[in-house]
Amino acid sequence: MRDGGRSNDVRSGTARSDDARPSAARSDDARPGGRRSWWLREALAAEPPALRADAAPPFAGSGRADIAILGGGYTGLWAALRLIELAPGARIVVLERDVCGGGASGRNGGFVTGWWDELPTLVARHGVDEGVRLARAIGDAVGEVGDWAASVGVDPWYRHAGFAQASAAPAQDGAWREAVELCDRLGLRDEYRPLTADEVRERVVSPVFRSGVFMRDGATVQPALLARGLRRVALERGVVIHERTSARPIRTNRHGGPVAIRTRSAAGDGTFVADQVVVALNAWAAAWPEFGRRLVTWSSYIVLTEPIPDRLAELGWTDGEGITDARFTLHYGRTTPDGRIALGGGGGRAGFGGRIGRVFTHDAGSAARAGAGLRRWFPTLADVRIEDAWGGPIDITADHLPFVTTTGRGRVHAGLGFSGNGVGPALVVGRALAALAALGDGAGEDRWGSLPIVGAVPRMFPPEPFRYLGARAIREAIVRRELAEEAGLRPGRVVAAVSRVPRRLGYHLGPD
Numbered sequence: 300m301r302d303g304g305r306s307n308d309v310r311s312g313t314a315r316s317d318d319a320r321p322s323a324a325r326s327d328d329a330r331p332g333g334r335r336s337w338w339l340r341e342a343l344a345a346e347p348p349a350l351r352a353d354a355a356p357p358f359a360g361s362g363r364a365d366i367a368i369l370g371g372g373y374t375g376l377w378a379a380l381r382l383i384e385l386a387p388g389a390r391i392v393v394l395e396r397d398v399c400g401g402g403a404s405g406r407n408g409g410f411v412t413g414w415w416d417e418l419p420t421l422v423a424r425h426g427v428d429e430g431v432r433l434a435r436a437i438g439d440a441v442g443e444v445g446d447w448a449a450s451v452g453v454d455p456w457y458r459h460a461g462f463a464q465a466s467a468a469p470a471q472d473g474a475w476r477e478a479v480e481l482c483d484r485l486g487l488r489d490e491y492r493p494l495t496a497d498e499v500r501e502r503v504v505s506p507v508f509r510s511g512v513f514m515r516d517g518a519t520v521q522p523a524l525l526a527r528g529l530r531r532v533a534l535e536r537g538v539v540i541h542e543r544t545s546a547r548p549i550r551t552n553r554h555g556g557p558v559a560i561r562t563r564s565a566a567g568d569g570t571f572v573a574d575q576v577v578v579a580l581n582a583w584a585a586a587w588p589e590f591g592r593r594l595v596t597w598s599s600y601i602v603l604t605e606p607i608p609d610r611l612a613e614l615g616w617t618d619g620e621g622i623t624d625a626r627f628t629l630h631y632g633r634t635t636p637d638g639r640i641a642l643g644g645g646g647g648r649a650g651f652g653g654r655i656g657r658v659f660t661h662d663a664g665s666a667a668r669a670g671a672g673l674r675r676w677f678p679t680l681a682d683v684r685i686e687d688a689w690g691g692p693i694d695i696t697a698d699h700l701p702f703v704t705t706t707g708r709g710r711v712h713a714g715l716g717f718s719g720n721g722v723g724p725a726l727v728v729g730r731a732l733a734a735l736a737a738l739g740d741g742a743g744e745d746r747w748g749s750l751p752i753v754g755a756v757p758r759m760f761p762p763e764p765f766r767y768l769g770a771r772a773i774r775e776a777i778v779r780r781e782l783a784e785e786a787g788l789r790p791g792r793v794v795a796a797v798s799r800v801p802r803r804l805g806y807h808l809g810p811d
């Protein structure tokens with residue numbers, strides 16, 4: 300089921316068997332779906348009773364808020380924390396259809412990375428000064444996540460070790476060249492610098508890795524511990540959170556008055572009236588009429604191995620650095636403190652009409668592709684058991700970057716479109732949303748509210764069913780092309796041509 304109801308992986312009610320600590324591994328544990336991500340199961344199991352469901356009860360009836368935030372992931376929760384600073388005394392309410400962190404924020408790979416690889420796009424869109432200012436703000440967010448966590452006693456396993464990207468096939472060589480050269484020209488060489496094959500090998504030994512690139516603005520976190528830590532601090536600071544409460548698409552008040560948000564939960568239907576609304580719904584916003592055409596939804600899956608600390612030592616992968624290959628259907632791998640590998644990507648599936656259904660949670664094929672990526676990177680780990688697998692939705696925009704926009708006669712502010720890279724950027728987007736909601740026209744004076752990401756609404760995608768059919772055909776072509784390239788084969792002419800369609804149509808998506 301989709302918005303307004305309950306999804307297939309999220310059953311409402313307070314007692315959930317999968318909220319308990321992960322059980323011992325079973326051979327079928329690697330099938331995705333049916334339970335939450337390993338990250339979120341760990342995080343929920345570690346929470347003291349006082350912070351569990353009763354701290355954020357479902358909502359029914361009628362309520363009033365100064366600022367209502369829809370969505371309790373990183374974006375919504377960073378916005379809430381910033382609003383406390385910008386609007387002291389305001390009644391801030393978060394409405395979350397599942398539990399905070401139940402969306403992508405509790406399921407992702409935990410890469411907190413900067414945007415120096417995006418610099419050519421940022422400079423083309425916003426000019427050198429503003430493009431660099433935006434990249435700097437996102438880069439700073441990597442450190443700010445860690446500083447914030449340390450300052451409030453949240454331990455999300457934060458490790459600021461940088462982030463490396465490696466070519467895993469000749470076709471991927473130099474995928475970063477344009478960004479590296481631009482950083483060089485602008486005196487930003489240290490932000491994003493090439494690595495020789497030997498330097499890649501010093502980080503982790505893989506027979507398929509070639510040369511690479513290194514971004515020092517890079518950290519890893521246990522993503523759900525971060526999301527639940529944000530929730531804890533928000534609650535402690537007076538934010539009211541209603542979990543397992545779904546908001547219905549907003550109808551803007553024609554007279555410009557406060558916004559009425561209809562809600563649904565197991566406790567009953569409700570209406571919340573708020574002066575300002577922050578929409579932080581990630582891929583779920585694709586089902587909302589005002590945002591749907593700006594987003595394509597896509598699934599991403601992660602597999603998690605059993606603990607193998609000795610084998611990681613053999614690979615030389617011991618310093619907590621995250622690493623990706625350079626496919627468009629990226630593989631991303633990182634380690635955990637107990638010596639597991641979490642590796643995701645390899646090509647998920649497109650969603651239809653903004654529905655976030657089973658394809659985002661139960662797709663064994665997409666999880667298998669992530670698993671195949673792991674085996675290809677590390678053939679010596681063929682005997683290592685994959686203990687868990689899960690998936691989630693990402694919200695892709697035409698330029699592969701998030702946007703912040705205001706609608707609803709100045710009362711509704713949305714931050715969407717992270718395109719699979721939102722762990723660090725959500726801090727920036729959340730704070731920009733808070734500036735818009737609290738300061739209105741004064742947001743332009745705020746460090747985050749003045750960033751050029753505000754108002755940079757991406758172009759639209761075609762309507763359904765063309766959006767879905769196009770995304771599906773192009774995804775298939777891109778996956779086939781990249782698999783062929785990895786196997787040292789030339790992709791077929793039709794496959795190569797279809798994979799280039801988004802670029803030909805002016806979208807900043809897919810390979811050239």
Ligand SMILES: Cc1cc2nc3c(=O)[nH]c(=O)nc-3n(C[C@H](O)[C@H](O)[C@H](O)COP(=O)(O)OP(=O)(O)OC[C@H]3O[C@@H](n4cnc5c(N)ncnc54)[C@H](O)[C@@H]3O)c2cc1C
Nearest residue numbers: 370372373374396402403404407408410546581691721722
């Ligand atoms: C498998 C996977 C791996 C990823 N890996 C990385 C990575 O390593 N690094 C990186 O930077 N990014 C990664 N991402 C992307 C990143 O997780 C997201 O960009 C980020 O979490 C977005 O945060 P958010 O708060 O906007 O969205 P979410 O965390 O998804 O929050 C949106 C919330 O809205 C709630 N919601 C939906 N509909 C309603 C409604 N009607 N009413 C109320 N609430 C509603 C949802 O339940 C959800 O909790 C990954 C994503 C996935 C799925």
